[in-house]
Amino acid sequence: xxxxxxxxxxLKTRKRNGKNYWYAQWRxxxxxxxKEIGLCSKMDRMKAEGILTEIxxxxxxxxxxxxxxxxxxxxxxxxxxxxVCHRKWKASTDMVEANRLEVHLVRPLGEKLMQDITRSELQxxxxxxxxxxxxxxxxxxxxxxxxxxxxxxxxxxxxRNPAAALFTPRHYQEGRSREVLTPDQAATMIGxxxxxxxxxxxxEPGKGCVPVKxxxxxxxxxxxxxxxxxxxxxxxxxxxQKRSGQHAGWRSR
Numbered sequence: 001x002x003x004x005x006x007x008x009x010x011l012k013t014r015k016r017n018g019k020n021y022w023y024a025q026w027r028x029x030x031x032x033x034x035k036e037i038g039l040c041s042k043m044d045r046m047k048a049e050g051i052l053t054e055i056x057x058x059x060x061x062x063x064x065x066x067x068x069x070x071x072x073x074x075x076x077x078x079x080x081x082x083x084v085c086h087r088k089w090k091a092s093t094d095m096v097e098a099n100r101l102e103v104h105l106v107r108p109l110g111e112k113l114m115q116d117i118t119r120s121e122l123q124x125x126x127x128x129x130x131x132x133x134x135x136x137x138x139x140x141x142x143x144x145x146x147x148x149x150x151x152x153x154x155x156x157x158x159x160r161n162p163a164a165a166l167f168t169p170r171h172y173q174e175g176r177s178r179e180v181l182t183p184d185q186a187a188t189m190i191g192x193x194x195x196x197x198x199x200x201x202x203x204e205p206g207k208g209c210v211p212v213k214x215x216x217x218x219x220x221x222x223x224x225x226x227x228x229x230x231x232x233x234x235x236x237x238x239x240x241q242k243r244s245g246q247h248a249g250w251r252s253r
Contacts, residue, residue, distance in 0.1 A: 013040055019040075022048040035055070071113065073109040105141065105148075108125055122145055
């Protein structure tokens with residue numbers, strides 16, 4: 001729907017058949033309108049402007065105080081924020097981030113008005129999440145809150161970003177300890193695998209190759225298609241003699 005603006009119109013003189021007329025112009029439903037109000041010799045500008053004001057009165061009704069949308073946190077995320085993000089997120093990112101937003105942020109903040117949410121309220125939410133979530137999760141939630149309110153500011157929904165000064169609490173749930181394979185364990189694991197899996201395992205930890213991306217590799221140029229930051233970007237795969245031999249054996253099957 002076209003935005004309704006208050007208008008004063010335009011009033012000027014126009015000569016027709018040797019006589020000067022007051023000529024009014026304005027817009028209605030986005031279309032230009034005009035009308036000759038009367039002869040300049042029979043009315044002054046003040047009277048002509050009064051007639052134009054009466055013409056514009058029904059058009060300007062409600063324009064000075066347009067109806068404002070009441071944005072709750074849930075409504076803004078659903079109607080504005082997520083549609084913007086869906087256009088730039090990968091499918092895997094979309095699935096994870098949309099669920100994280102719904103579970104951890106929309107549920108506790110959903111019915112609150114955007115302009116009423118304060119920094120202390122958001123920080124208290126992060127403090128609460130830190131008691132049950134690890135640092136990585138809390139960092140993600142802090143970033144997402146900043147992102148939501150930054151977009152809300154650009155859309156004119158709020159006049160300040162209450163998430164700008166948020167921080168990750170010092171005390172948070174400790175994450176699970178990571179088990180690291182010893183060289184002997186790695187050798188045992190590789191020895192139990194078939195040739196294809198051996199190639200993938202040798203490349204994944206040492207060269208940072210995710211299996212699904214490695215399987216999309218360009219065998220002729222030894223490059224790997226990346227589905228991350230840049231569309232169509234590639235990264236070279238470093239292969240030593242042993243890995244090259246195993247890979248050639250796999251391809252020849």
